[in-house]
Amino acid sequence: MNLKSTIRFAALLLALGAAGLVHAAELPQFETAVQQLAAATVTVRMIALSAAPPAGEADPLAKQPKSPSRVTVCTGVAISAKQIVTCLRYESGSRLRVTLADGRQADAELKVIDHFSTLAILQLQDLEVPPISLAAQDPAAGRWVVSAAGWGAAPAVQTFGMIGAVDRQIPGADLPPLLECDLRGAATAAGSGIVNPDATLAGIVVAVQKPNDDAPRTYAVPSKHIQRLLASQAADKVIVLQRRRPTLGLTLAAGSKAETVVVEKVAADGPAAQAGIAKGDQVLAVDGLYIRSVYQAIGPVLAKQPGDKIRLKVLQGEKLALVEVTLGGGVEFPNQLAQLGGDRRLLTDPRIELARLAAKDPNLQDPLAAMEVAGEDEQPVDPRDEQIEILQRAIDRYAKLIEFYQQQLDAQRDKVKQLEAKQATAD
Structure with a gap:
């Protein structure tokens, strides 16, 4: 909450207290929940290393990376000592790196990814993180909750609010029914845990409402979906749960x-x-x-x-x-992750994407050496900047497509001219 909202909230509590409707003993105590959530919260980075296309396979629609590495930063929550649940749009071949608030880091392996909820389970290799338990019951509207977003080697960004609605469906989005909370989402909020006063995990953040000082809204997948991922995992392979x-x-x-x-x-x-x-x-x-x-x-x-x-x-x-x-x-849906929908005026995908390393150092060999955690060498990217970047990429792709077809058209014109010349010679 910002200062203005906090003052309004405090004034409301004072007014209700004066009327005898609210007592301090009725408000939940979050000290234990905050401590356990902070300990279980990590920062997840997906490092998509660029690869040169095979010789002779020039695809005008292929994405053209601007840098040696694109880094996507979001949050994860430990549900066991070596397992992290997060909201991840995984790109094949990417390296997954987890950072704790105390600066320790380790690689992680993708174990399960769910195309319906966009949740993923990662397996830590060298670190153990204090876990948080899953809630035994479905969340209820009107319940107080706390959330925390990872921020690299720094304390998690915590926020406090209430579940305003359950089973909320976003028009145009492919996501399951969500929890709607009046929590203010951070730039890395994707994958953040939403925790009840008893320190149990109620849900995982997948989207936030675009900045609005008067009505912050955060949307989360209920934690019951995590159980589905845990039940499907296998020891020797990555499990991809298709939408069916x-x-x-x-x-x-x-x-x-x-x-x-x-x-x-x-x-x-x-x-x-x-x-x-x-x-x-x-x-x-x-x-x-x-x-x-x-x-x-x-x-x-x-x-x-x-x-x-x-x-x-x-x-x-x-x-x-x-x-x-x-x-x-029934039948499986096309092989793609759930999307927020075509109307992006209300919601944004709360994660940071960094693709500016090449501009800083064209000869950079190890992008991890230049940026160990979000917030040190790079500043958070405003979600609007991310959308502009996406649009710019689309424009670049269509420009390459136009150039490709222009080349094809020029080649066909040359063939026509050659045929006309041969015909003229024959006559």
């Missing part, structure tokens, strides 16, 4: 009455049949959301993954029932 279309095992249709939805068909031995859903049942609500059309029923299903549970409120004859269905697995 979940299935209910039934077909819905509009009912005979206006704004009603009924079960038209149930797949034998499918998830719905196993839960007791039958043909002709009327579906009233999906995960607590009352529906009036088939379209409204599909949304909550697509926000989940196979193995997740969904609650259906159905009318079976004259009997009202609340049925829990474990979703089955």
Whole structure:
């Protein structure tokens, strides 16, 4: 919170206290949670070393790196002594480096990456970090929380606030339902832990609202998704969890009455049949959301993954029932990580990308020697600068594409001229 927001908040507490509505004993104590979260928080750097394309394979759409190395900086949280969970858009062949607040560093290996939640689990090689426990229950709206973002060899940047909403879906984003918190996100907030007063991990930050002094918002993936990653890991290989279309095992249709939805068909031995859903049942609500059309029923299903549970409120004859269905697995989505969506006016990806080492030293051989931690040799990049950089790269790529096709067009013109010359000679 900034000074103005802090003063407003303090004034509100004083007013409520004077009215006898709030007592100091009712406010949570975060000392233990803050200490444990700070100890478990690390800075994660992904070093994407550039590689020259094979001879004769000039692709006009290929990314052209501006420097010998591009470094992406975000945060991670230890969930065991040698395992870190973070929010990572991993690039193949990149080196992963973890920095503790006391300056110690170690390489890490990617173990699991989830294309649905964008979460990843890293395995530390030479260091052990004090871990933090996962919350046993789903987060609830109105709960006080604290978060911490790594900042290299420096104390973590901590912020305090409240979970304003759960199961928040961002229009246009491919992410699962998120926690919305009134936490102010730091530049390296991606991968930050959000912790309850009892020092248990409630979620991992994946996006923040663009700077707004009056209404800071941070969005986090609930920690239950971490359990899915932990259950899928293997000792001898990297596991990539693709986004898959979940299935209910039934077909819905509009009912005979206006704004009603009924079960038209149930797949034998499918998830719905196993839960007791039958043909002709009327579906009233999906995960607590009352529906009036088939379209409204599909949304909550697509926000989940196979193995997740969904609650259906159905009318079976004259009997009202609340049925829990474990979703089955369908086809895989294209091989890509979840995105924040096309409308980037509200949200930003809270991570730092540094690609300016070549400008400082064209002959730089070891980029790690020049920049051991974020904040020493480089200053944080404003998210708006990052977007400008992305747009500039897109412009560069299209310029190269235009140049490529211009060369092809010139070559075809030369062939036409040669054919015309041969024809003229023959005549």
